[in-house]
Amino acid sequence: MEEVLSRIENGNTIDTIARDLDMNRSTLLAMIEFLVDEQYLEGVGVGCSCATSRLCEQCRGTNAGPEMAMYTLTVKGMGTIERLNL
Numbered sequence: 045m046e047e048v049l050s051r052i053e054n055g056n057t058i059d060t061i062a063r064d065l066d067m068n069r070s071t072l073l074a075m076i077e078f079l080v081d082e083q084y085l086e087g088v089g090v091g092c093s094c095a096t097s098r099l100c101e102q103c104r105g106t107n108a109g110p111e112m113a114m115y116t117l118t119v120k121g122m123g124t125i126e127r128l129n130l
Contacts, residue, residue: 052115079121081119
């Protein structure tokens with residue numbers, strides 16, 4: 045859990061974290077959902093810089109799906125990784 049928090053703090057993507065930790069993407073997403081529920085992480089709204097109501101291909105890239113999400117550590121999450129010096 046702490047390693048996942050640290051990697052999110054460092055700006056790693058879900059796919060990178062899953063690959064580096066040799067973890068199934070679905071398992072990692074379940075862990076992230078748990079971390080959000082327990083208030084270690086919070087979702088960050090992803091908006092388009094264009095004047096559209098949805099993310100456009102220009103802003104999100106051709107490989108980003110509708111499930112695109114960003115997360116940030118809460119105070120609780122930051123405290124957890126600081127205590128462990130990760």
